[in-house]
Amino acid sequence: MTKPHPDAASEVPEFPVTRPDSCPFDPDEIYARLRAHSPVSPVRCPAGMDAWLVSRYKDIRSVLTDPRLSSRGAGSMHMLPSYDGRDPSPGSMIQLDGEEHARLRRLLIGEFTVRRMEALRPSVQRITDRHIDAMLAEGSADLVRDFALPIPSLVICELLGVPYDDHGAFQRDSEVLIGFDADEATRDAATRRLEGYLGELITRRLAEPQDDLLSRLIVRGKATDRPPTVPELATLGVLLLVAGHESTANMIALSALVLMADQERTAALRAAPDTIGTAVEELLRYLSVIQFGLLRYATEDVTVGATEVAAGSWLVAAIPSGNRDEAVFTAPDTIDLRRPPRTHLAFGFGPHQCIGQQLARIELQVALTTLLRRVPGLRLAEPLAESAFKHNDIVYGLRSLPVVW
Numbered sequence: 001m002t003k004p005h006p007d008a009a010s011e012v013p014e015f016p017v018t019r020p021d022s023c024p025f026d027p028d029e030i031y032a033r034l035r036a037h038s039p040v041s042p043v044r045c046p047a048g049m050d051a052w053l054v055s056r057y058k059d060i061r062s063v064l065t066d067p068r069l070s071s072r073g074a075g076s077m078h079m080l081p082s083y084d085g086r087d088p089s090p091g092s093m094i095q096l097d098g099e100e101h102a103r104l105r106r107l108l109i110g111e112f113t114v115r116r117m118e119a120l121r122p123s124v125q126r127i128t129d130r131h132i133d134a135m136l137a138e139g140s141a142d143l144v145r146d147f148a149l150p151i152p153s154l155v156i157c158e159l160l161g162v163p164y165d166d167h168g169a170f171q172r173d174s175e176v177l178i179g180f181d182a183d184e185a186t187r188d189a190a191t192r193r194l195e196g197y198l199g200e201l202i203t204r205r206l207a208e209p210q211d212d213l214l215s216r217l218i219v220r221g222k223a224t225d226r227p228p229t230v231p232e233l234a235t236l237g238v239l240l241l242v243a244g245h246e247s248t249a250n251m252i253a254l255s256a257l258v259l260m261a262d263q264e265r266t267a268a269l270r271a272a273p274d275t276i277g278t279a280v281e282e283l284l285r286y287l288s289v290i291q292f293g294l295l296r297y298a299t300e301d302v303t304v305g306a307t308e309v310a311a312g313s314w315l316v317a318a319i320p321s322g323n324r325d326e327a328v329f330t331a332p333d334t335i336d337l338r339r340p341p342r343t344h345l346a347f348g349f350g351p352h353q354c355i356g357q358q359l360a361r362i363e364l365q366v367a368l369t370t371l372l373r374r375v376p377g378l379r380l381a382e383p384l385a386e387s388a389f390k391h392n393d394i395v396y397g398l399r400s401l402p403v404v405w
């Protein structure tokens with residue numbers, strides 16, 4: 001049951017807020033005012049419930065590590081206009097708390113170590129080169145369709161052991177899940193199709209294990225006190241498949257747009273490709289593609305900053321705001337690809353911090369350096385229309401990016 005915060009009145013601003021027209025990479029200007037004057041501020045979400053919008057970096061970190069704040073609403077779903085308050089499916093790790101969450105995270109964590117992810121770098125490079133070869137042969141491209149989307153999609157398919165030939169179907173369903181427009185029935189149908197698809201694949205792997213992540217999860221699970229069920233593994237597989245390509249794809253496309261916007265900055269990066277690690281961290285901070293932030297639910301009374309938040313309240317940890325907090329980042333609205341890395345919040349923080357972050361970093365580093373090196377004259381084929389930007393999706397990004405070189 002959602003408890004309204006005491007000052008919930010008709011004046012409460014609507015959330016999510018919109019981006020300014022001046023720059024497609026900046027979050028709403030309201031965040032700077034909120035950080036200064038009302039860092040934990042009442043808002044109303046599209047699903048109708050009231051929430052506290054938490055805008056300062058420090059408070060966001062404390063929200064994301066406080067065990068009294070539940071992740072049941074994580075994935076921003078409760079912000080959607082159609083949310084009906086149901087419990088998450090078992091296996092939906094991102095929405096589970098405490099030991100329920102830790103049990104699944106323990107199962108996965110060994111698959112996503114820095115070492116294991118680094119071992120994938122040559123394969124990411126091979127996939128990237130293949131797509132650039134195809135683009136160069138064509139003479140022009142839609143950088144989203146031909147580059148940003150297929151690379152992480154192929155990588156996660158290879159890792160999981162999902163046949164890439166099926167990607168057309170799961171790509172459509174995955175877009176429904178991260179979009180803002182579909183009603184609950186459409187979302188449910190997409191989830192069921194994806195879980196059904198992964199469920200069948202897992203059943204095949206149970207009978208005949210392969211050298212892939214899903215097979216290894218089954219084996220590792222069997223050695224635990226409570227082996228995961230097929231539906232749990234299917235939900236986990238869907239989460240990895242969707243989370244594993246959508247955010248990275250959007251980051252690749254937006255980053256390419258940022259780079260094309262300033263040739264001087266791009267030339268500097270091209271001349272010093274070994275600085276790509278630092279540049280990618282800055283792009284992650286600056287773009288903050290998880291644009292509506294992360295939702296948490298107070299299971300007890302808590303104090304956030306100086307604000308008392310009652311049990312039963314919702315909180316939104318506004319990642320794009322925390323990543324532009326002037327108390328932590330000097331000149332936060334300026335992109336500086338040589339900025340000394342500080343822990344940004346693009347991958348979240350605390351027990352649910354992105355498990356695929358190392359893979360995302362490698363994909364971004366390889367995709368961007370290869371693009372800069374092999375397609376030096378890359379530029380927009382035409383000015384981008386407003387409709388090219390995903391203003392209504394949980395993950396900010398581009399629908400298409402027509403380029404020439």
Ligand code: HEM
Pocket residue numbers: 071074075093094095105156239240243244245247248251289290294295345346347348349351352353354355356357359360
């Ligand atoms: C640039 C790309 C990415 C961004 C910006 C991103 C962002 C995030 C964020 C903010 C969270 C925290 C959610 C929360 O606290 O409620 C998260 C969790 C998660 N991400 Fe990512 N992610 C990216 C790429 C990936 C990739 C490549 C994978 C998989 C291969 C992945 C899998 C996951 C999973 C499974 C979780 C849930 C972790 C848990 O609940 O313990 N992500 N991600």
